[in-house]
């Protein structure tokens with residue numbers, strides 16, 4: 001019999017989590033205004049709010065915390081990080097930052113100006129924020145397959161080169177500072193970008209004289225999918241794939257809180273010395289001196305070690321298999337989820353899960369609250385609350401999909417936790433027809449409302465509103 005495949009690590013330290021009752025949770029969530037962001041962590045049993053900075057570190061990373069060199073300039077911990085950026089990621093210049101959005105702020109301060117357009121594959125919200133804050137525009141060139149949750153395309157993060165060429169043709173070259181490839185594509189569900197697509201984007205961009213950059217938050221998970229799904233790469237190591245991937249770009253911004261396997265940190269890596277010098281000035285103003293960038297020396301050492309570990313195939317297999325295991329359990333139970341399962345999260349399609357809840361009553365948020373009440377699991381709504389209101393009409397914007405995201409922290413929960421999550425959702429799914437109404441807003445902020453919104457149970461009777469499920473507006 002073939003030996004089953006298991007995680008390539010054992011556990012050295014554990015953290016207790018409080019097992020609450022349904023009565024406690026019903027009270028807490030009401031007090032929290034039916035907003036999961038308002039819950040303090042001890043009220044959450046399994047926390048799937050995000051995979052950002054929430055994972056476990058290895059003993060070797062903790063060792064780096066202990067031996068961190070806290071020198072202001074020229075820290076040994078920085079030199080370790082620089083060495084990994086040079087030798088494993090293949091870029092000569094490294095500027096640490098306190099997290100991913102700070103790396104975006106530094107790079108975009110130099111490259112993005114008013115009126116510019118930045119094409120890419122579904123830019124992450126902070127990325128889009130940093131572009132739009134500079135009165136520039138992010139243009140989404142993701143392939144259409146990405147928006148059909150049932151389409152089994154193996155690389156739904158891919159950029160449609162025809163859409164990209166349209167952007168290149170319709171704007172003067174001076175107004176397109178770069179094309180940004182996000183690996184994996186968070187916004188479209190942790191979906192990967194193929195090496196073939198990266199090469200095609202690079203070739204097209206070269207033709208038009210436009211540089212390519214990466215948003216590299218989940219670069220290692222992307223490399224794993226390339227190895228698994230792209231025949232030409234099945235015999236290459238993850239480190240070889242990563243190096244090739246970055247060889248097609250002029251640099252990257254990275255939230256190290258994902259595949260850096262650390263709880264805080266970011267990175268800007270660059271190929272060009274002059275650009276490094278210019279970015280370095282902004283780095284110093286916004287983040288700190290060039291060799292620490294808003295982080296402690298120990299954080300830099302833990303990140304260097306984290307990058308070495310996250311680019312190991314055995315680690316990635318454990319990571320991505322666990323997410324897939326949860327996704328497949330849900331599929332077995334007939335629960336509608338986005339397919340294929342992404343690298344860091346499972347996305348549940350709330351509109352087909354809760355057919356009786358009107359869209360105006362925030363179906364995905366309603367499902368997120370049900371899941372919390374059922375089992376103390378905290379997911380996050382990726383739907384109408386997140387989409388905010390139309391700035392002119394002030395009406396809700398209904399995005400194409402109304403999703404509940406279950407993001408899995410790295411090396412944190414066991415397979416038993418995955419079973420627990422799956423059964424909790426199944427229980428709700430079994431009584432889905434009884435859930436007929438959702439939530440209404442009591443208070444909201446004018447932008448980014450989902451973080452602070454306060455809600456209450458809606459009083460409406462759904463069969464009146466059922467007909468009002470609107471078609472997609474954006």
Ligand SMILES: *Cc1c(COP(=O)(O)O)cnc(C)c1O
Pocket residue numbers: 052099100101102124126127182186215217218254255256257258265266
């Ligand atoms: C998390 C993330 C960011 C922002 O990074 P922070 O560390 O949260 O500031 C940018 N891009 C992508 C794709 C991300 O997932």
